[in-house]
Amino acid sequence: MTHVMGVPDAGGHFGDFGGRYVPEALMPACLEVESAFREAWSDPDFVNEFRETLRLFGGRPTPVTPLERLSEHLGLRVFAKREDLAHTGSHKINNVVGQALLTRRMGKRRVIAETGAGQHGVATATAAARLGLDCTVFMGELDTQRQALNVFRMELLGARVVPVTSGSRTLKDAVNEAMREWVTCVDDTHYCLGSVMGPHPFPWMVREFQSIIGTEAAEQLRALGVEEPDLVVACVGGGSNAAGIFAGFADSRADLVGVEAAGGSAVGSGVPGVLHGMRSMILQDDHGQVEEAESISAGLDYPGIGPEHAHLASIGRARYTRAADDEVIDALGLLSRLEGIIPALETAHAVAWLLREAASIPSGSTVLLNLSGRGDKDVAQVRSLLEDRR
Amino acid sequence: MTRLDHDLRAVRERRRALVPYFVAGLTPTWTQYLEAAVQGGADLLEVGVPFSDPMMDGPVIQAAGVRALERGVTLEGVLDELARTALGVPVVIMTYFNVVHYRGLERAAGLLADAGVAGVILPDLSLEESAPWRVAAGARDVATVLMVAPSTPPDRIGRIVATTQGFVYAAARMAVTGRASGDGEADLVVSRVREHGDVPVYVGIGVSAPEQARHAARHADGVIVGSALVQRVLDGESPAELEAHISLFRRAIDEGAREA
Ligand SMILES: Cc1ncc(COP(=O)(O)O)c(C=O)c1O
Numbered sequence: 001m002t003h004v005m006g007v008p009d010a011g012g013h014f015g016d017f018g019g020r021y022v023p024e025a026l027m028p029a030c031l032e033v034e035s036a037f038r039e040a041w042s043d044p045d046f047v048n049e050f051r052e053t054l055r056l057f058g059g060r061p062t063p064v065t066p067l068e069r070l071s072e073h074l075g076l077r078v079f080a081k082r083e084d085l086a087h088t089g090s091h092k093i094n095n096v097v098g099q100a101l102l103t104r105r106m107g108k109r110r111v112i113a114e115t116g117a118g119q120h121g122v123a124t125a126t127a128a129a130r131l132g133l134d135c136t137v138f139m140g141e142l143d144t145q146r147q148a149l150n151v152f153r154m155e156l157l158g159a160r161v162v163p164v165t166s167g168s169r170t171l172k173d174a175v176n177e178a179m180r181e182w183v184t185c186v187d188d189t190h191y192c193l194g195s196v197m198g199p200h201p202f203p204w205m206v207r208e209f210q211s212i213i214g215t216e217a218a219e220q221l222r223a224l225g226v227e228e229p230d231l232v233v234a235c236v237g238g239g240s241n242a243a244g245i246f247a248g249f250a251d252s253r254a255d256l257v258g259v260e261a262a263g264g265s266a267v268g269s270g271v272p273g274v275l276h277g278m279r280s281m282i283l284q285d286d287h288g289q290v291e292e293a294e295s296i297s298a299g300l301d302y303p304g305i306g307p308e309h310a311h312l313a314s315i316g317r318a319r320y321t322r323a324a325d326d327e328v329i330d331a332l333g334l335l336s337r338l339e340g341i342i343p344a345l346e347t348a349h350a351v352a353w354l355l356r357e358a359a360s361i362p363s364g365s366t367v368l369l370n371l372s373g374r375g376d377k378d379v380a381q382v383r384s385l386l387e388d389r390r
Numbered sequence: 391m392t393r394l395d396h397d398l399r400a401v402r403e404r405r406r407a408l409v410p411y412f413v414a415g416l417t418p419t420w421t422q423y424l425e426a427a428v429q430g431g432a433d434l435l436e437v438g439v440p441f442s443d444p445m446m447d448g449p450v451i452q453a454a455g456v457r458a459l460e461r462g463v464t465l466e467g468v469l470d471e472l473a474r475t476a477l478g479v480p481v482v483i484m485t486y487f488n489v490v491h492y493r494g495l496e497r498a499a500g501l502l503a504d505a506g507v508a509g510v511i512l513p514d515l516s517l518e519e520s521a522p523w524r525v526a527a528g529a530r531d532v533a534t535v536l537m538v539a540p541s542t543p544p545d546r547i548g549r550i551v552a553t554t555q556g557f558v559y560a561a562a563r564m565a566v567t568g569r570a571s572g573d574g575e576a577d578l579v580v581s582r583v584r585e586h587g588d589v590p591v592y593v594g595i596g597v598s599a600p601e602q603a604r605h606a607a608r609h610a611d612g613v614i615v616g617s618a619l620v621q622r623v624l625d626g627e628s629p630a631e632l633e634a635h636i637s638l639f640r641r642a643i644d645e646g647a648r649e650a
Pocket of ligand 1: 090091116117119120194195196235236237238239240241242298299300344346347372373374
């Protein structure tokens with residue numbers, strides 16, 4: 001059987017999207033990562049080490065929780081895949097454990113990473129500490145100010161945080177700076193990219209590491225008596241948590257929904273473009289310059305989307321919609337009060353979409369929500385946003 | 391062969407090429423720097439069209455790009471000004487692939503050709519992804535210049551040498567523009583490229599002083615000088631001052647050629 005979310009072609013293309021658009025200096029490094037990943041992923045010892053590390057260190061498997069009061073409120077059967085309970089508080093740990101193990105297997109001693117809000121940076125610093133790797137994280141200068149506590153967390157974990165002062169001083173510039181750094185140190189350093197984006201093999205590799213979310217969830221739902229959900233919903237920044245959960249259901253009949261931030265809706269408002277090593281849907285101005293995304297959730301503040309999502313959208317297998325800042329704050333509050341789960345602002349986008357669209361979903365439908373992360377990191381921001389409202 | 395191939399082979403018969411790089415639209419009088427560069431002894435001009443996300447550029451060219459974008463520079467505007475400037479040497483545009491991709495490959499190739507541009511350097515367009523663009527550009531006689539890096543293994547060098555047009559851009563070091571100094575691995579990269587064909591090889595990335603240019607010119611067919619010149623424009627030097635500085639590079643390169 002061929003899989004909807006299968007292996008990309010030899011050049012890393014998912015349909016018209018993906019590929020490898022990097023300076024020649026980085027091509028050999030990308031090819032090296034690809035061949036190392038292909039080898040590792042077909043080596044049962046590596047796969048076993050990945051799973052065991054996530055079990056013993058990463059807090060997996062994360063449960064699927066029936067959200068009973070929310071279900072009653074909406075007239076649906078809503079289940080949540082609880083990535084918020086994974087180590088470091090989000091799905092990001094799945095990817096970084098995979099890439100850190102791969103770094104060690106390639107004989108490299110150091111990882112670099114980009115981060116927006118700091119979640120991927122904290123996760124990378126965590127995995128690096130666990131495996132004894134040096135770690136440097138690039139973070140837009142604006143974000144280091146907005147997320148000062150996460151900077152401190154990374155430093156506690158032994159990482160070095162480099163504020164990026166170029167461009168708009170946010171996530172997309174942190175990616176540029178990490179790429180610039182990687183050129184100078186490919187011999188001993190792996191670039192641990194944080195989502196299903198960038199040049200081949202990253203979009204594919206990160207999806208494979210994250211697909212543990214969907215694989216676990218499908219099994220857990222069956223144990224709860226749900227053969228196949230009607231809907232699978234996830235928030236989308238670069239798209240790694242969505243790709244991870246979609247991977248478990250792409251071959252089923254489930255409707256797949258990705259929710260972008262209204263100010264960062266690459267599928268809804270972008271056009272095909274080439275950024276950060278990939279061809280995908282990208283927010284651009286009338287001259288082909290990349291535009292800034294804008295959202296209350298730093299983790300969705302990205303002007304692009306992973307190429308496989310652009311492909312799934314183009315073939316109609318998944319649909320991508322958006323949620324606005326205001327409804328996201330409301331959704332965060334509602335889930336907290338009804339279910340005792342404070343979701344991350346990113347995650348709250350998926351909840352907000354469900355609240356908005358529930359009335360048009362046939363009642364009694366089964367919905368699987370990917371609870372990509374917990375909201376502890378966001379409470380101070382949410383408090384001030386709520387105070388602003390009053 | 392493209393027009394650029396013919397032109398640069400003719401240059402090689404005479405001397406080592408000096409290739410100054412400027413950021414288009416950095417100042418209102420930016421084309422005067424191009425004219426000054428030709429007076430100072432340039433054989434080819436590399437004109438950078440700024441992109442919001444210059445992955446291959448260091449702080450100097452980034453800063454110049456930001457300033458030019460704030461001035462409202464666009465590809466169409468740059469080409470318009472270039473078309474109206476008589477330079478007497480070929481011009482290649484250096485930009486990122488999205489700038490071309492956004493306009494549609496055929497349309498972009500037409501815009502470049504109509505403005506008299508001889509070629510492009512698109513550092514993030516890998517050999518593997520380059521075919522559709524090369525078809526569109528080739529149809530309008532716009533050359534596509536490819537890069538070789540110190541990390542490029544021999545079999546890739548062979549394919550790049552067989553595919554590039556005009557010259558091979560040999561990156562002297564594993565770095566972005568304008569970050570490092572010293573001679574890097576230029577000689578090594580040049581000699582590797584030579585094993586695969588007789589296309590002209592120009593050295594760039596981190597050539598900031600005439601002395602380095604002299605050294606590079608002992609082995610290479612040409613030398614590209616970027617950030618060091620852009621910094622001077624950022625510092626407010628006049629075209630005449632730049633011309634004087636570029637003629638120092640000219641002299642150094644000619645000396646290097648004699649030492650070869
Ligand atoms: C909790 C959470 N969810 C989602 C995202 C968005 O990333 P992705 O779309 O790759 O899952 C982030 C990014 O920081 C995050 O922290």
